[in-house]
Amino acid sequence: MKRSLLSFLIIIFWFLLFYCSATPLTSSSTETDPDPPYTSSTSESESLVNPLSDIIFDYMKYPDEETSFIIANEIVYQSDLYGFNSEDIPYILALFYAESNFNSLARNPNSSASGIGQILMSMHGHKFENYEDWKDPKKNLAVAFMILNGAKNSYLDVEDQDKQWFCIYKQYCGKAAYARNALRHVEMFEESILYELHDN
Numbered sequence: 001m002k003r004s005l006l007s008f009l010i011i012i013f014w015f016l017l018f019y020c021s022a023t024p025l026t027s028s029s030t031e032t033d034p035d036p037p038y039t040s041s042t043s044e045s046e047s048l049v050n051p052l053s054d055i056i057f058d059y060m061k062y063p064d065e066e067t068s069f070i071i072a073n074e075i076v077y078q079s080d081l082y083g084f085n086s087e088d089i090p091y092i093l094a095l096f097y098a099e100s101n102f103n104s105l106a107r108n109p110n111s112s113a114s115g116i117g118q119i120l121m122s123m124h125g126h127k128f129e130n131y132e133d134w135k136d137p138k139k140n141l142a143v144a145f146m147i148l149n150g151a152k153n154s155y156l157d158v159e160d161q162d163k164q165w166f167c168i169y170k171q172y173c174g175k176a177a178y179a180r181n182a183l184r185h186v187e188m189f190e191e192s193i194l195y196e197l198h199d200n
Helices: 002-019 043-059 065-082 086-100 121-127 131-135 137-153 161-173 176-183 186-199
Strands: none
Touching: 043 065, 043 086, 043 186, 065 086, 065 137, 086 137, 086 161, 086 176, 086 186, 121 131, 121 137, 131 137, 137 161, 161 176
C-alpha cells in the first residue's frame, strides 16, 4: 500500500511537470545545442531536478551542490531520453549509490570500473570521446544509461518491477550479489523522493 501510494504521487508529480508545462524538459534554448544543459531554463524542470539534487547531495560520499545538481539533471535527461518512467527513478538512484556513492572519481582497485556509474573501461572505454572523460559525471552517466538501456531492453517481459530491476542490475553489474546490494537501497530512495515531493 505504501509503495502504491508513493508510485501514484510520483506519477502525478511527473505528469504535471512533463505534460502540463509549456516547455518540455528535453527542449534546449537553441536548436543547435543537442546537449542537455547543466542548468535548467524553466521553473518546471527546475522543480523536478532540484528535489533529486537534494537527495543525491544527502547521500554523496563527498557532498558537493554543483555536482549533485549536474548528476540530478543528467539522470532526469537520460531517463526521459531512454524511456525510463517515474517509478524507475528510485532504482536508478539506488544503482549509482551502490556503485559509487555518487562519487564521480570512484575507481575500483580490482577492475577498470570507473566513475559514478562504475563503467568498465576495458569494455566500454571506447564509448567515451577521450579516456579521461569517465571523470566527468555528465559524460559518465551518458555512457551508463546507454548500458542500462541495453539491459532494460533485455527484460521488458518481466512484469514484477523488483525482479525486472534485479535482472537489469545483474546484467549491468555482472554479479547477483551486486544486484542484491543495489536492490536493497531502493526503498530508501523511494522514501526520500516521497519526503522531497511532500516537502516541496
